[in-house]
Amino acid sequence: MRRLRPALPLAALLPALAACAGFSGVAPSAQRLQPQALDAGAALRAAQAGAAWPQPSWWQAYGDPQLDRLVADTIAGNPGLAAAQARVAQARGLAEVARAGSLPQLDGEAAFLRTYTTHEEATLSPTQAHTYWQGSALLQASYDLDLWGAQRSALEAALDRVQAAAAETQAARLALATAAVQGYAALAGLYAERDVAQADLERRRNILELARRRYAAGLGTRLEINQAATALPEDEAQVERIEQALALRRNQLAALAGRGPGYGEALARPALKPGSAVAVPADLPAALLGRRPDIAAQRWRVEAASSGIAEARARFYPNVNLSAMAGVASLNLTRLFTDSAAIGTIGPAISLPIFEGGRLRGNLRVQAAAYDAAVDGYNAALIGALREVADAVAALRSLARQRERTQAALDLAQAANGQALLGFRGGLTDYLGVLNTQAELLAQQRSLAQIAAAQLQAHAALMDALGGGFDASAERSAGAGQP
Numbered sequence: 242m243r244r245l246r247p248a249l250p251l252a253a254l255l256p257a258l259a260a261c262a263g264f265s266g267v268a269p270s271a272q273r274l275q276p277q278a279l280d281a282g283a284a285l286r287a288a289q290a291g292a293a294w295p296q297p298s299w300w301q302a303y304g305d306p307q308l309d310r311l312v313a314d315t316i317a318g319n320p321g322l323a324a325a326q327a328r329v330a331q332a333r334g335l336a337e338v339a340r341a342g343s344l345p346q347l348d349g350e351a352a353f354l355r356t357y358t359t360h361e362e363a364t365l366s367p368t369q370a371h372t373y374w375q376g377s378a379l380l381q382a383s384y385d386l387d388l389w390g391a392q393r394s395a396l397e398a399a400l401d402r403v404q405a406a407a408a409e410t411q412a413a414r415l416a417l418a419t420a421a422v423q424g425y426a427a428l429a430g431l432y433a434e435r436d437v438a439q440a441d442l443e444r445r446r447n448i449l450e451l452a453r454r455r456y457a458a459g460l461g462t463r464l465e466i467n468q469a470a471t472a473l474p475e476d477e478a479q480v481e482r483i484e485q486a487l488a489l490r491r492n493q494l495a496a497l498a499g500r501g502p503g504y505g506e507a508l509a510r511p512a513l514k515p516g517s518a519v520a521v522p523a524d525l526p527a528a529l530l531g532r533r534p535d536i537a538a539q540r541w542r543v544e545a546a547s548s549g550i551a552e553a554r555a556r557f558y559p560n561v562n563l564s565a566m567a568g569v570a571s572l573n574l575t576r577l578f579t580d581s582a583a584i585g586t587i588g589p590a591i592s593l594p595i596f597e598g599g600r601l602r603g604n605l606r607v608q609a610a611a612y613d614a615a616v617d618g619y620n621a622a623l624i625g626a627l628r629e630v631a632d633a634v635a636a637l638r639s640l641a642r643q644r645e646r647t648q649a650a651l652d653l654a655q656a657a658n659g660q661a662l663l664g665f666r667g668g669l670t671d672y673l674g675v676l677n678t679q680a681e682l683l684a685q686q687r688s689l690a691q692i693a694a695a696q697l698q699a700h701a702a703l704m705d706a707l708g709g710g711f712d713a714s715a716e717r718s719a720g721a722g723q724p
Contacts, residue, residue, distance in 0.1 A: 264557055267602055269550065269609040271616035273543065274623055276527045281627065285525060288634050292520035294532055297710030300422045303697070304514040308425050311498060311508070315421040316414055318499030325410040332399070332406040339399035343392040345384040352377050353574070376577045379568030379584075386563065391555035398548035405541035408713070411534035415709040421497055422701040428490045429511035430694025435483045437686040441679070442476040448675060449473065451666065460668050468676070513697055519637045521707065526627050532708035533626050539619035546612035553605040559593045626706065633703035640699060644692045651685040658682045 281289075296302075300312050316322060353376045385392055449469040455461030491505030498504060522528060530536055567585040571577040594601055658678040664670035 264554055264602060264605050267605045267609055269612040269616070271613040271620075273616050274620045276530060276623060276627075279526055279624070279627055281526055282631055284634055284638070285521060285627075285631055288519055288521045289523045289525060290520040292522055294522055294528075295704045295707050295710045299704045299710055300418060300701070302514070303422070305425075305512050307509060308422065308511065308513070311425060311494065312418050312421045314498040314500065314504075315417050319417050319497060320499060322410070322413050322417060325406075325413040329403065329406040329410055332403040336396070336399035336403050339392075339396045342385070343387060343396055345382060348381045350377070350379045350381065350568075373572055374574045375570075375572050376574050377568060377570035378577070379566055379570070381564070381566045383562055383564045386561045388561055389555035389558040391552050391560070394548045394552035394555060398545045398552065401541045401545035401548060405538045405545065408534045408538035408541060408711075411711050412538060415534060415705060415711065417497070418709065419701055419705040421494065422704075423698045424490065424494050424497060425511055426513065426694050426697035426701065428487070428494065428508070429513050429697065430690055431483060431487050431490060432510050433690035433693065434687060435480065435487065437683065437690055438476065438480045438483055440686075441683045442473070442480060444679060445469065445472050445476050448662075448665075448679075455668070472676070515693075515696065515700075519634055519641070519703075521630060521634065521703075525630065526623075529623065529626050529630075529708070531713040532711055533622070534708065534711045534713075536619070536622045536626055537711070537713040539615065539622045542615040543612070543619050546608065546615040549608040550605070550612055553601070553608040556601050556604065557594060559591055562590045562592070564588065564590050629706035630703070633699055633706050636699040637696065637703065640692055640696045644689065644696065647685060647688050647692060651682070651689055654678065654682040654685045 298309075301309055353374065355372065356375050357372045387393055449466070452461055452465045452469045456463065456466055491508055492502050493505075494508065495502055495505035530540065565585070565587040567583075569577055569579075569582040570584050571579075571582040576582055658675075658681075661670060661675045661678040665675045
């Protein structure tokens, strides 16, 4: 104990000496937004009907088993998701490295060396040979006391990054599912457009046949036949263009699922049910924090950056490391494992930053800037999430009104077209009247098909904007952050 007393005054001076490397004046400046501070707007407030948050398999509500298989294949086979999962594994490995820094370390070392010395070097005796064996076998142990929490903060930052990577993987999974649903809805819309184009082509052919019969009966003219025949090639080309779009969409869905084009060719015509009514949960926007995987990932990035600042500040203080060594060492291998060859040391090792050229302050500035960047990313994600929800709600409401008005216009166009055809058969109107009413009918039918597809896509966008069934508390309790 007497040998330790002279070290006590020095230990008392360590914090004062560490002040030579102070961190005053270096701190982050960004502030996290609070969801309650964001005005949800009249549209979202009107849509807050206490609706449930989406389920993890929200796409099953569309009632199409083929879509369920497509989403499952997309999540399982897309290369982008595999890369995200690899980042989670990498983050867990780094967390294991950080955890090791907070635990005792034990190393073993053994060496057997044949040494040659010159006559100019000192030897054990003038008559001793100038070559000899030197051997040692040592165990070395060390333990960082982590008095200021540097290792603990490093571990917390690593675990937070694991959580962030896991949440980013969930965000990638949701993005893939949404892309598959929206692409599938677009495929359904193309089938509906093809139906319209084929029906229009069939009407054109019927009108051409009617014009020919009228001409044969002396009721029509050659001009009417030519007018009816001229429109057929364009209608046939329109059908072909839609067929091309269908093939391209199938190929896109196959690539999204990580499969070849044959996978897309095997897709049958979608049979989707319409989405539910426009309504969002009543606890918006506050609950978005725990329901959006991208916001959760950004929040964990902020927590990791905060722990990084704590670690950087702890580096300004003295570090105390307990170390011990025990083993044997000898210049004579035959006596290496005898009592006389035993050696050992034990004691604390203290390192103190006094003048380090600004390295510690520079590192703290880096961590403070990383925190500011993480907070800005979090704020942007929160604002963007609320905007996406509002966009989806506005789109769904507008599309519902568009569909209602387009359906009314379609009903009128069908009535007008029927009247024009009756007049044309009876010789009361010419072909131009039929052509005009038919063009309007085609436009309204096509618009209605496009609106129906857009409604499905907008509903999928709303499910995506509401987090797609992600629950941050459930992910945390499942132990996603354990390395």
